[in-house]
Amino acid sequence: MAAEAQQLTVPTEAELLQGQADLWRHSLYYMTSMAFQCAVKLGVPTTIHSLGGAASLPDLVAALSLPPAKLPYLRRIMRLLATSGVFAADVVTYRLTPVSWLLLDSVAVDGHPNQTPIVLAATSRHCIEAAMGLSDWFQKDVVASPFEDLHGVTLFDGSMAEQDPEIDAVFNDALASHDNSGFLTVLRECGGALFQGLESLTDCCGGDGTTARAVVEAFPQIKCTVLDLPKVIDNVPADGVVNYVAGDMFKSVPPAQAVLIKLVLHHWSDEDCVKILAQCKKAIPSREEGGKVIVIDIVVDSSSGPTHEAELLMDVAMMVMTNGRQRDETDWSEIFTKAGFSDYKLLKKLGARGVFDVYP
Numbered sequence: 001m002a003a004e005a006q007q008l009t010v011p012t013e014a015e016l017l018q019g020q021a022d023l024w025r026h027s028l029y030y031m032t033s034m035a036f037q038c039a040v041k042l043g044v045p046t047t048i049h050s051l052g053g054a055a056s057l058p059d060l061v062a063a064l065s066l067p068p069a070k071l072p073y074l075r076r077i078m079r080l081l082a083t084s085g086v087f088a089a090d091v092v093t094y095r096l097t098p099v100s101w102l103l104l105d106s107v108a109v110d111g112h113p114n115q116t117p118i119v120l121a122a123t124s125r126h127c128i129e130a131a132m133g134l135s136d137w138f139q140k141d142v143v144a145s146p147f148e149d150l151h152g153v154t155l156f157d158g159s160m161a162e163q164d165p166e167i168d169a170v171f172n173d174a175l176a177s178h179d180n181s182g183f184l185t186v187l188r189e190c191g192g193a194l195f196q197g198l199e200s201l202t203d204c205c206g207g208d209g210t211t212a213r214a215v216v217e218a219f220p221q222i223k224c225t226v227l228d229l230p231k232v233i234d235n236v237p238a239d240g241v242v243n244y245v246a247g248d249m250f251k252s253v254p255p256a257q258a259v260l261i262k263l264v265l266h267h268w269s270d271e272d273c274v275k276i277l278a279q280c281k282k283a284i285p286s287r288e289e290g291g292k293v294i295v296i297d298i299v300v301d302s303s304s305g306p307t308h309e310a311e312l313l314m315d316v317a318m319m320v321m322t323n324g325r326q327r328d329e330t331d332w333s334e335i336f337t338k339a340g341f342s343d344y345k346l347l348k349k350l351g352a353r354g355v356f357d358v359y360p
């Protein structure tokens with residue numbers, strides 16, 4: 001012990017000063033989230049877009065109908081958000097960045113729907129209070145997530161709507177905008193490899209059928225079925241394109257040549273994923289007959305940088321909000337094997353998402 005203590009190197013004065021600045025950063029990161037939420041709620045991205053893509057502070061204050069006395073405060077918020085990459089700034093104007101392009105009302109850029117609902121859900125009182133309870137949660141012997149432990153409901157629980165319809169609507173919008181984003185990129189980058197030649201497909205937890213309709217539009221020969229909970233399916237109007245089935249994926253998945261399960265498994269524990277995938281496997285024929293499960297989900301990689309940081313933040317978000325987690329390729333491989341699959345291929349990594357073909 002003493003020998004170990006002698007080897008401790010005390011940080012230099014300069015390092016401690018840097019450490020203090022880092023401590024402020026880590027304690028106050030939530031101010032970035034709150035400033036981000038504030039700009040989104042005020043409608044700053046859409047306003048910059050409607051002003052031609054560049055706006056000065058006086059332009060913004062006028063267009064947003066803010067009291068002129070708030071201009072210096074808005075400057076401080078915008079400076080922080082420009083430093084964080086949400087907006088770009090030169091001496092007098094603010095412009096959109098890829099982040100703020102994702103937050104425009106009525107503008108879906110390259111099939112990415114407006115991501116405002118995600119910002120509002122992630123920065124909602126429900127999520128923040130659950131995250132604030134993490135240390136208490138660690139000391140309790142409970143299996144429920146901090147969110148469920150605090151609020152008494154899970155994210156997909158029907159009783160959330162009864163308890164608080166407003167926040168239930170925020171979460172439903174957030175899930176829809178999150179899950180529907182980026183699928184056109186998947187179709188473009190690996191649609192042929194995934195869907196060419198398929199006769200039928202079940203989208204397990206396919207929500208309102210947005211993904212299934214995009215598949216049928218690109219591959220009209222595929223007969224698509226969407227499975228989701230009754231509370232979701234009961235509110236989806238028949239469209240004559242997709243067959244909607246209300247059910248529970250833990251009990252059975254409608255049979256098809258392939259099952260798609262997109263951005264679902266990261267919400268569930270390893271044990272639950274094995275149960276869900278086992279039901280998916282029951283729904284498909286053998287590999288020789290073209291049977292496969294298409295898993296699209298986050299794959300944590302070992303690199304560093306903003307995408308990796310986003311993957312780790314999403315991992316802790318899953319810990320706080322659900323019993324799920326984000327997984328690296330080895331974790332996914334173990335789950336596929338435990339669920340009885342013989343082989344898999346990671347076809348593509350698109351941003352943080354991985355696209356897998358998993359074979360029975």
Ligand SMILES: C[S@@+](CC[C@H](N)C(=O)[O-])C[C@H]1O[C@@H](n2cnc3c(N)ncnc32)[C@H](O)[C@@H]1O
Pocket residue numbers: 156175176179180204205206207211227228229232247248249250261262263264267
């Ligand atoms: C994260 S969303 C996935 C949406 C969809 N896969 C997409 O990419 O657009 C989760 C969906 O799972 C559904 N769900 C949750 N539990 C389910 C269950 N036991 N059986 C069927 N669907 C379920 C929810 O209603 C919700 O629509």
